[in-house]
Amino acid sequence: MAENAPTVTETWATRWTFILAASGSAIGLGNIWKFPFITGENGGGAFVLVYLLCIAMVGIPIMMSEVLIGRHARHNPITAMGQLARESGASRLWGGVGWMGVLAGIMILSFYSVVAGWSLDYTVELFAGNFNGMSSDEVGVAFGEGLLQDVTKLTIWHTVFMVLTAIVVALGIHKGLENSVKLMMPALFVLLLAMLVYSATQTGHFGQGFNYLFDFDFSKLSWNAVLSAMGHAFFTLSLGMCAIMAYGAYMPKQASIGGTVITVAVLDTLVALIAGLVIFPIVFANGMEPSAGPGLLFVSLTSAFAQLPGGQFVGGVFFLLVSIAALSSSISLIEPSAAWVTERFNMGRVGAVTLLSLIVWVFGIACLLSLNVWSGAEYQLFGMGVFDLFDFLTANIMLPLGGMLIAIFAGWVMKRSVVLNELALKSLVRFNLWRSMVRVISPLAVFVVFVMTLYQKFS
């Protein structure tokens, strides 16, 4: 039986490796690709403010809950939730939260890998100088009518990215996850800061980009936008699908959960804001609209690189950065299910990862086909193809729902004494603050946003 399986004994080498791995998971396409384009779609400032509020009020308390559950149980998420529920005299059905997480991870990775594939393609194309001198219309055509219609190319890059992901995860937490993030995260920070210096000094539109992100105009804010902001807070922090819980299972006992989690959340938020400060000034400097949607990076930003002297290198470096960020996240999308299959079926890590990657690969093909061959209405549900549907269902529904249940679990189901001991916060005031967040504020916030969005939709 899974409950009697030996607990995880391997742990991250130090608290800092956990921070690197968790920020590697958090910082990804969500920050560099998704945050700028959904901010653009939702009109800027006010959306950003709601997103920041969600990070502080909902994200941080729930991330602490995930880490503490993972570390206390030292099992994969499905086993962890089931076992802790039994220990607390609650229903084993709580294991279902782990199940939903595994499913969400597979769904997210299938479209995530496709976008990471675009980014790999752009890294190569930019360095090769293929965009040099193109007008923005031409860049738009190269993306929308070129890459997105080219099933072979999309498939090749999606496959390359899945193979890279599978190799890292199959190598295990020390050789694979730990070593790769130690290399990738510092590289990412250096590249991003270089881009920031460029945007601040060379575009001449830094102020406009800054104002776009931080001018709060609430008249544009619908409940739907609030739902997107909240959903994105979960997505960007890798919350609600037990990825951070799976990483928490390897966290050394003496490391402080509160401080660690706050560090990760702050790093993730900084990277998103810096990405915005890099991208919007470049977009404005080229007279383009910030509301371009998923193509913002691949069209607006790329047209700027196409026109810029030396843009082929700046751009190549930029997309290399995006690819690295994507890889350090994709490994955490598979980790919960990989840990579960390994533990539950007593399977080797390589076998488990191969199996899961194949499943994700197939779903990924469905996602990329929904951009071209299956783009017709007959292949859509609620007006969305597979790609958009997976994105919408995971970010706006499954992650907030999973996060809400995790908060309720840590706040109401687990014994107060167990949680108090595991968190080991410096003062009781902090503990009570955290506990009132996960018991009341965070679940209520998610609930209210769900209900109000539905209400607004049907009234």
Ligand code: PFF
């Ligand atoms: N946090 C990642 C990003 O912002 O790109 C995406 C992600 C990774 C979501 C892992 C969920 C997850 F479990």
Ligand code: NA
């Ligand atoms: Na993120």
